[in-house]
Amino acid sequence: MMTADGYIQSLRNLGSRRAYAFGGKIDDLVDYPLIRPSINSVAMTYKLAEMPEYSDLLTATSSLTGKKINRFTHLHQGPEDLVNKVKMLRLLGTRTGACFQRCVGMDALNAMWSTTYECDRKHGTAYHERFKKYLTLWQENDWTVDGAMTDPKGDRASGPGGQTDPDVFVRVTERNDKGIVVRGAKVHQTGVLNSHEILVMPTQAMKPEEKDFALAFSVPADDPSLLYIYGRQASDTRKLEASKIDVGNINYGGQEAVVIFENTFIPWENVYLCGETDYAGMLVERFAGYHRQSYGGCKVGNGDVLIGAAQSIAEYNGAAKASHVKDKIIEMIHLNETLYCCGIACSAEGRKTPAGNYLIDMMLANICKQNVTRLPYEIARLAQDIAGGLLVTMPAAADFDQEETGAWCRKLFTGAPGVPVENRQRMFRLIENMTIGAAAVGYLTESMHGAGSPQAQRIMISRLADMEAKKKLARRLCGIEPDGLF
Numbered sequence: 004m005m006t007a008d009g010y011i012q013s014l015r016n017l018g019s020r021r022a023y024a025f026g027g028k029i030d031d032l033v034d035y036p037l038i039r040p041s042i043n044s045v046a047m048t049y050k051l052a053e054m055p056e057y058s059d060l061l062t063a064t065s066s067l068t069g070k071k072i073n074r075f076t077h078l079h080q081g082p083e084d085l086v087n088k089v090k091m092l093r094l095l096g097t098r099t100g101a102c103f104q105r106c107v108g109m110d111a112l113n114a115m116w117s118t119t120y121e122c123d124r125k126h127g128t129a130y131h132e133r134f135k136k137y138l139t140l141w142q143e144n145d146w147t148v149d150g151a152m153t154d155p156k157g158d159r160a161s162g163p164g165g166q167t168d169p170d171v172f173v174r175v176t177e178r179n180d181k182g183i184v185v186r187g188a189k190v191h192q193t194g195v196l197n198s199h200e201i202l203v204m205p206t207q208a209m210k211p212e213e214k215d216f217a218l219a220f221s222v223p224a225d226d227p228s229l230l231y232i233y234g235r236q237a238s239d240t241r242k243l244e245a246s247k248i249d250v251g252n253i254n255y256g257g258q259e260a261v262v263i264f265e266n267t268f269i270p271w272e273n274v275y276l277c278g279e280t281d282y283a284g285m286l287v288e289r290f291a292g293y294h295r296q297s298y299g300g301c302k303v304g305n306g307d308v309l310i311g312a313a314q315s316i317a318e319y320n321g322a323a324k325a326s327h328v329k330d331k332i333i334e335m336i337h338l339n340e341t342l343y344c345c346g347i348a349c350s351a352e353g354r355k356t357p358a359g360n361y362l363i364d365m366m367l368a369n370i371c372k373q374n375v376t377r378l379p380y381e382i383a384r385l386a387q388d389i390a391g392g393l394l395v396t397m398p399a400a401a402d403f404d405q406e407e408t409g410a411w412c413r414k415l416f417t418g419a420p421g422v423p424v425e426n427r428q429r430m431f432r433l434i435e436n437m438t439i440g441a442a443a444v445g446y447l448t449e450s451m452h453g454a455g456s457p458q459a460q461r462i463m464i465s466r467l468a469d470m471e472a473k474k475k476l477a478r479r480l481c482g483i484e485p486d487g488l489f
């Protein structure tokens with residue numbers, strides 16, 4: 004397995020990437036202060052795996068090689084693995100207070116494993132064996148792999164084939180005996196610049212005539228045909244300031260970027276779906292299902308941090324004994340643990356796929372994510388309520404050090420006796436960071452739209468509800484149908 008230091012070094016060893024932020028090329032990706040916190044978050048997935056006390060959660064035994072591997076590269080072998088995954092993500096969410104990005108690859112590999120198997124059985128293709136070889140390399144190298152799903156999609160009223168600009172959907176533009184050429188882009192790519200490889204999946208279910216878009220493949224992240232554009236986050240330039248205090252979360256963060264495929268050549272050995280439109284939807288649903296489960300872990304871990312911050316700021320403000328504050332903290336805990344219940348439930352109810360790995364219960368995973376689109380917003384609202392307005396009006400850290408203003412700032416913003424004013428500043432900034440700043444991308448907006456926007460889960464919930472069975476229950480009890488028992 005790779006160490007955290009080895010991971011950071013391995014990013015330095017990647018070939019130079021055409022990556023842009025704020026209109027300029029990023030020369031030193033690893034030490035760029037806007038990006039480094041997101042690298043530290045991924046590095047945490049390696050660091051905790053090195054620590055014996057976390058070995059049960061962070062490592063597993065490979066079903067392919069029998070070797071000890073990082074759980075982020077593991078095929079889930081039972082409900083216990085699925086539960087451990089959620090626990091691992093909660094732990095990492097507490098340690099980073101941000102999105103640690105590596106889960107998309109883990110979710111993609113598990114979806115790809117079962118989908119390629121079932122596709123091969125129906126179509127006589129050879130994707131599963133190819134993917135197995137790739138996954139073996141992935142495990143051996145302990146890669147971080149970006150699972151890439153979302154296309155820009157252009158005009159939502161038209162499908163992939165009906166766009167004025169075809170580049171808004173990833174597609175095959177050429178096939179030959181060596182491989183395929185692909186073009187298009189993926190947006191919202193969590194952790195893509197912190198990854199060794201990219202595993203591309205279709206963005207949605209495809210119709211039979213949309214063969215060129217029913218596509219899955221892997222590509223090294225330093226392939227020269229790739230162009231990256233880094234995504235902005237609220238308050239992101241605070242990371243460039245001299246003082247770290249106003250950043251809030253001083254070492255960790257998340258990352259999203261656009262990745263563009265400018266006529267990228269993919270050899271056949273790295274193609275795992277190409278034209279089998281009837282399996283595009285299955286791949287999307289399974290990946291989304293796993294990622295909807297994931298949120299019942301990572302966002303709960305982030306919630307733990309925010310609850311701790313809310314309790315701390317209440318103490319620093321001298322308001323912790325107020326009964327309404329205590330009650331709000333209890334409500335935050337209740338909401339946060341409700342999400343955890345969902346994450347654990349869909350894992351415990353997981354079932355074996357024909358390919359041998361385990362899939363979460365799809366209904367419960369969708370319920371989990373639907374709750375995640377709501378409850379973190381309420382938890383954030385309560386944290387802001389408890390914190391008070393200084394959360395958004397407090398002067399900059401530099402003003403606390405300035406000759407004329409510093410003494411006044413320190414005097415006016417001191418709260419409960421014995422609490423250094425700097426602790427209060429830091430705690431306000433952390434809550435700000437998580438609820439309206441850079442980390443709110445991960446804790447809130449990603450809770451809304453990541454792994455599919457709320458409506459995507461509602462469609463699945465409606466499809467999986469088995470309404471006929473529920474109607475039958477009602478008919479039996481009111482005598483329309485006999486139940487034949489009493």
Ligand code: SF4
Pocket residue numbers: 092101102103104105106107193294297298301302445449453
């Ligand atoms: Fe992992 Fe959560 Fe980030 Fe998704 S949002 S990559 S599950 S930390």
Ligand code: FE
Pocket residue numbers: 193449453454
């Ligand atoms: Fe996400």
